[in-house]
Amino acid sequence: xxxxxxxxxxxxxxxxxxxxxxxxxxxxxxxxxxxxxxxxxxxxxxxxxxxxxxxxxxxxxxxxxxxxxxxxxxxxxxxxxxxxxxxxxxxxxxxxxxxxxxxxxxxxxxxxxxxxxxxxxxxxxxxxxxxxxxxxxxxxxxxxxxxxxxxxxxxxxxxxxxxxxxxxxxxxxxxxxxxxxxxxxxxxxxxxxxxxxxxxxxxxxxxxxxxxxxxxxxxxxxxxxxxxxxxxxxxxxxxxxxxxxxxxxxxxxxxxxxxxxxxxxxxxxxxxxxxx
Numbered sequence: 001x002x003x004x005x006x007x008x009x010x011x012x013x014x015x016x017x018x019x020x021x022x023x024x025x026x027x028x029x030x031x032x033x034x035x036x037x038x039x040x041x042x043x044x045x046x047x048x049x050x051x052x053x054x055x056x057x058x059x060x061x062x063x064x065x066x067x068x069x070x071x072x073x074x075x076x077x078x079x080x081x082x083x084x085x086x087x088x089x090x091x092x093x094x095x096x097x098x099x100x101x102x103x104x105x106x107x108x109x110x111x112x113x114x115x116x117x118x119x120x121x122x123x124x125x126x127x128x129x130x131x132x133x134x135x136x137x138x139x140x141x142x143x144x145x146x147x148x149x150x151x152x153x154x155x156x157x158x159x160x161x162x163x164x165x166x167x168x169x170x171x172x173x174x175x176x177x178x179x180x181x182x183x184x185x186x187x188x189x190x191x192x193x194x195x196x197x198x199x200x201x202x203x204x205x206x207x208x209x210x211x212x213x214x215x216x217x218x219x220x221x222x223x224x225x226x227x228x229x230x231x232x233x234x235x236x237x238x239x240x241x242x243x244x245x246x247x248x249x250x251x252x253x254x255x256x257x258x259x260x261x262x263x264x265x266x267x268x269x270x271x272x273x274x275x276x
Contacts (some may be wrong), residue, residue, distance in 0.1 A: 003195035012039040020041035022068035023143035037139040042067030059099040065190045072139030074207045082253035083130045083221045084108050090200040106226040106255045125161035163187035220267045230275040
């Protein structure tokens with residue numbers, strides 16, 4: 001039975017036709033004391049969406065899942081830095097329900113297989129992203145964007161994909177091999193997918209709150225396509241990027257990079273590029 005936003009008794013969910021940015025709107029309302037965790041705000045058309053580093057997130061009307069959720073896990077604030085990684089786990093679990101083998105690029109990109117070797121992503125393409133903003137003494141606004149129905153011409157960059165495009169390409173590949181495609185023929189409905197993600201986000205947070213931090217970190221490592229790759233991390237303050245091989249994820253969410261045979265460093269922030 002499909003998930004429904006109406007079947008989430010612990011959540012208040014609002015869905016609007018248009019919104020400049022669900023993250024900014026939910027943050028504004030939280031700071032004004034108008035809302036409390038657990039509330040989610042989704043829109044059919046986000047007109048001024050933002051990613052990390054003030055990048056824009058452009059999607060056609062009804063083409064993508066764009067929503068934000070205000071949560072407040074019962075975790076010491078010093079440990080909240082892993083939250084974006086754990087949101088990635090929830091999304092991977094949700095997409096797996098529909099037959100999508102999603103993976104993650106540290107710290108906040110959602111990937112699907114592509115097998116076309118585009119630079120920075122290798123044999124993967126970006127299908128979505130996560131942007132978290134913590135509001136002291138209130139909670140964290142978790143923004144999620146996933147391309148759902150876009151065609152290739154509707155995507156903003158060549159290293160992007162959508163659920164529909166991935167399904168079409170894998171269906172064509174299956175037919176070329178004279179075998180039946182796996183999974184559903186079409187991607188899930190946008191609001192159905194939002195409900196599924198919120199369910200899995202609740203489950204991940206419950207596991208986190210009951211002391212399964214290291215188990216979740218291990219699960220993230222299993223999804224993370226950055227580990228084992230040559231990477232470069234551009235730091236916000238400028239300067240030369242850190243380069244090396246990503247060898248792990250620390251318990252606080254930092255990526256661990258081996259820069260020399262006997263030297264490793266860790267970074268909590270920065271733009272990471274896969275060096276092919």
